[in-house]
Amino acid sequence: MNLPDGRLLKSRVVDDPRDPLAAALDRAVTGYAVLEPQEALLLDTGGTGVLTFRDGVPELAYHTGTDRGGPEALADLATPGSYHVELYDLAPDALDALGDPDALSVPPGMPAERLAGDPALAASTRRAAPEPREPDPTAGDGGERDPGAVEAFLRDEAKIEAIREQARAEAQRRAEEWGFDCE
Template sequence: MDVPPGRLVRSRVQCDASAVLREALDTSLTGYAALEPRDALLGGGGRGLLVFRDGVPTMAYHPDSGAGGAAALAKLAGPGPCRAELHAVDAAALPDADGAAEFRVPPGMPAERLAGAPELAARARRLATEEAPETDSAVLAFLEDERKVEAIRENAREEAERRAEEWGFDDALAE
């Protein structure tokens, strides 16, 4: 997963990842956090990336292992301090979570796995669902258009009848 360099917003050693996640949520960060857990600071583990859209974590990646999603979070999880850099990036320059399924994470998972912070996880989920109504409203608007729905039903009915005849189901049912 490639992310552009972005504009460095903050760089510091944190006691735990909750401060990083809280700041991303509070500032509605669109960009990413580069995290180096204590093990990486002591010469192990390596750093990982968390991608945010409007403060909500959407993807995780651990470049050293190639792990993505929940597996990347497992590589980053652990007690103690971590070095964290927050980078702001234009949303259009970020990787698309829909095209990178192996990197996706549910909104609350990073807070639960990295920080043991259920309140942050709940907040991230709420924020993510507040974003969703735009998509939902498009689906609802489509479903409310009875002509379009009926046209789809009619096409499906015709296709089913055609295939039933083609496969000989009418003959099998008559016997």
């Protein structure tokens, strides 16, 4: 995805990806957010995510490390820990030149549910979305949830092992901090 230069609105480290998603919705941002997970920062894995917004509603998702778009990109981006986030404002016509909408499109509420685990924010985002958007398979309308991103995540053994290693290291650090003997 070739990103145009935008006007930087925010650059910070957040513990929860809900913050930039809510900020984009509240400010009706037309532009994009670059999310770099802590894992990418610490392990230099080079995988960052890009979400585009039109009037605060997510439209496209892309992951630079896996070169995947749409719901699969959200699965690649969903990692434990903090994120470095940059939120940019763009002219509305600049979004039209970003990537293939068919390959990169995400339903409006999906980023809030998959990245932030926030059904209330997802519902607010769906309400703010214009009507012609495709229905959101995660909207709870009784239909099946889209299993694509979850299945893709579960098949990624390297990502699962990295999460396990991160959890082991955190458990070891806390055990030492509390004075437990882990031998």
